[in-house]
Amino acid sequence: xxxxxxxxxxxxxxxxxxxxxxxxxxxxxxxxxxxxxxxxxxxxxxxxxxxxxxxxxxxxxxxxxxxxxxxxxxxxxxxxxxxxxxxxxxxxxxxxxxxxxxxxxxxxxxxxxxxxxxxxxxxxxxxx
Amino acid sequence: xxxxxxxxxxxxxxxxxxxxxxxxxxxxxxxxxxxxxxxxxxxxxxxxxxxxxxxxxxxxxxxxxxxxxxxxxxxxxxxxxxxxxxxxxxxxxxxxxxxxxxxxxxxxxxxxxxxxxxxxxxxxxxxx
DNA sequence: CTTGACCCTCCAGTGACTGGAATCCTTATC
DNA sequence: GATAAGGATTCCAGTCACTGGAGGGTCAAG
Numbered sequence: 001x002x003x004x005x006x007x008x009x010x011x012x013x014x015x016x017x018x019x020x021x022x023x024x025x026x027x028x029x030x031x032x033x034x035x036x037x038x039x040x041x042x043x044x045x046x047x048x049x050x051x052x053x054x055x056x057x058x059x060x061x062x063x064x065x066x067x068x069x070x071x072x073x074x075x076x077x078x079x080x081x082x083x084x085x086x087x088x089x090x091x092x093x094x095x096x097x098x099x100x101x102x103x104x105x106x107x108x109x110x111x112x113x114x115x116x117x118x119x120x121x122x123x124x125x126x127x128x
Numbered sequence: 129x130x131x132x133x134x135x136x137x138x139x140x141x142x143x144x145x146x147x148x149x150x151x152x153x154x155x156x157x158x159x160x161x162x163x164x165x166x167x168x169x170x171x172x173x174x175x176x177x178x179x180x181x182x183x184x185x186x187x188x189x190x191x192x193x194x195x196x197x198x199x200x201x202x203x204x205x206x207x208x209x210x211x212x213x214x215x216x217x218x219x220x221x222x223x224x225x226x227x228x229x230x231x232x233x234x235x236x237x238x239x240x241x242x243x244x245x246x247x248x249x250x251x252x253x254x255x256x
Numbered sequence: 257c258t259t260g261a262c263c264c265t266c267c268a269g270t271g272a273c274t275g276g277a278a279t280c281c282t283t284a285t286c
Numbered sequence: 287g288a289t290a291a292g293g294a295t296t297c298c299a300g301t302c303a304c305t306g307g308a309g310g311g312t313c314a315a316g
Contacts, residue, residue, distance in 0.1 A: 033263085034263080035312080051252075051255075055253075058303090071245075076241055077242055100182075100218055104215045114203065115203040122193070125176050142294090146296095162294080162296095163294060181272090186271080
């Protein structure tokens with residue numbers, strides 16, 4: 001499989017796949033012409049990475065998760081710890097964003113949005 | 129006012145304030161010794177920026193908002209447009225994160241988290 | 257033999273800072 | 287006057303996870 005095929009299969013851009021090789025997440029073989037050759041296991045790993053990234057895991061988390069995935073002697077507790085920590089971070093982020101949204105929502109609703117200069121949004125930002 | 133004073137007043141790190149000068153958001157005067165000299169209007173602008181950033185506005189949005197703030201002939205509609213667009217982006221982001229959270233939450237709850245290797249989180253990431 | 261679709265590497269840029277090195281200025285104390 | 291602490295300066299590099307682009311090699315079809 002060339003990089004284009006595996007890109008289509010996994011939905012990851014070829015650039016991203018090359019980058020993942022660069023940082024050691026996958027190690028595809030090479031053809032005599034220098035092209036990367038991906039086996040099914042490589043494609044599988046990349047799909048795994050794509051899904052982990054889609055869940056918001058950092059690259060380093062992905063590296064850890066991949067290592068755990070390939071370790072038959074892993075403890076599921078280790079996987080759960082990574083996921084739980086990540087879950088907490090997501091929850092924090094959601095709370096932050098919701099606070100922003102609530103404030104913004106109120107400000108936007110208070111603003112007439114016409115051609116006059118008077119604006120409660122700016123007033124709030126500039127509050128003395 | 130030196131950078132340290134304005135940093136304390138606004139809560140922005142000195143590094144950040146220098147960076148904001150670098151990208152042209154503020155233009156403090158200079159003392160004969162080369163030190164930045166911040167007037168009240170500079171401190172005020174920086175506080176404005178700090179609050180806009182805290183609401184998640186991008187630097188470019190902040191630049192726009194600051195320009196609108198300083199333009200007595202602004203139309204509040206222009207401010208509202210920036211804020212509304214940003215609000216939509218935040219709402220999208222929240223929805224994304226909530227979807228991640230829901231998936232992760234379920235996976236985490238399904239995982240025993242013991243010393244056995246069997247793990248539904250990895251199973252989901254690796255789904256064939 | 258040419259065309260177009262692939263593939264390769266390498267370098268630079270993104271956003272919004274942040275850390276660190278090396279140096280200079282000010283203020284207080286001895 | 288020396289010294290030390292604390293604060294100021296500049297400049298360079300790094301963060302994260304890619305992404306874009308230049309410049310060039312390879313392959314299959316017509």
